Amino acid sequence: MSEAGHISRHISVQASPFDLGAEVGRLTQSRTDIGAVVTFTGLCRDEAGQLSALELEHYPGMAEGEMSRVVAQAEQRWPLQAVSVIHRYGVIRPGEVIVLVVTASAHRVAAFEAATFLMDYLKTRAPFWKKEHLADGSSGGWVEAKAHDDLAAERWSAAQVPSVD
Amino acid sequence: MSEAGHISRHISVQASPFDLGAEVGRLTQSRTDIGAVVTFTGLCRDEAGQLSALELEHYPGMAEGEMSRVVAQAEQRWPLQAVSVIHRYGVIRPGEVIVLVVTASAHRVAAFEAATFLMDYLKTRAPFWKKEHLADGSSGGWVEAKAHDDLAAERWSAAQVPSVD
Amino acid sequence: MVKLVYFAWVRERMGMAEEMVELPPSVLTIADLALWLAGRDEAAALAFANPDVVRAAIDKHHVSPQTPLKGAREIAFFPPMTGG
Amino acid sequence: MVKLVYFAWVRERMGMAEEMVELPPSVLTIADLALWLAGRDEAAALAFANPDVVRAAIDKHHVSPQTPLKGAREIAFFPPMTGG
16 A cells, blocks of 8 residues: 555544554555654543543534645655544544544654644644533533644744754 | 553563554553553664664663653653553564554643653663664664754753643 | 535534525625624524634635635634544 | 673674673772773773763663762663664
């Protein structure tokens, strides 16, 4: 699937869970030019037993579009060899995965920075909304956006061209 | 193995490969308090076909000791729920894994920063040395340490107490 | 006619996921449209009570309140995103 | 008697992975020991030709050139690390 020298890219908006090992294998198998792979997995927390599930709503079409645009920006800023971004929607229970970012590069700094950038941007730009379902059967309402997530995304605009090891 | 609220820690120096999915599963399975898992996998590159293998020498006992000390520092600096560090030794071929760092936390910033810190510190403090075996059958000699790896580790000494989202 | 789509609590407060509307000639920007919708009925007044919080997209691209609507086929309103 | 262990190109240049040595009373620090070894024979002179590059550990903990050897059971010399 992925040959050496080729930039592979996988973007998916899906209801089903994903398998971390399989998704990394999809990017790295049969390649010998990748030196560093960073993954970020976001999981649903039970908030000390108060949460029974998160319900993720998304804007079909725009979700994939924003994810593609964010990935394209990362590819421009860092010398990446492979990128994967998967975001789930629907009902997700505590302990289940919500989002996956995988970045592969020859060197570790690029892989770390690109994965951090992708998560910061996905948080503030990808059209997904979380609603809480509480363990007592009530709805906890919509999760509020956090100001520090906006700040985390904004610092990339101010950042200089990243160093690469 | 890992219960909610418990800090789990896995440190291993081994000749055998590891499986990313299984190592993350070891830390996260049956837990519902983890919100973010970051992994770093270091792989052997073939340097555009020039390299046939890396041979990793290590200082038995000290390698495990330094890895434990570096993990303890990360646990002090960030609110981690689980940490895993695995470093291989022996002959490693292009495409094979060399090192794995896994960090788990309630929030993504802690997981990203701790994983970056662990890799920066392992690079400069863990007693491993790489020797190159070239595709033409000759020895490429010992890999030289890079000044920017020292700089990457030093910036954590100057860094302020990290933010947590 | 332009298609309006709503998400999350904007959708819940509007009481609908989408609608087709004929825009009056005075409605030129996203901000104009939010104000016009807010004056239309109680549900929309609630959804756009705090227009600074509502985000918008035109044809599945993020836009600012000052963006002109000209040529838009699908306009979306939604709260700040909370994915990831 | 103290055990000396060598790694990577320090080991190769020394021509051995470890040895037991009796330290002369004048050898008090890591720097003293490196200098004393460098003067012992050609192999060691080569290994410690550039003493600034050689790193050391006492009983499996990193130490600086100024660290006293007192109480050490195992002293290691090695190049800067290149793991990870």
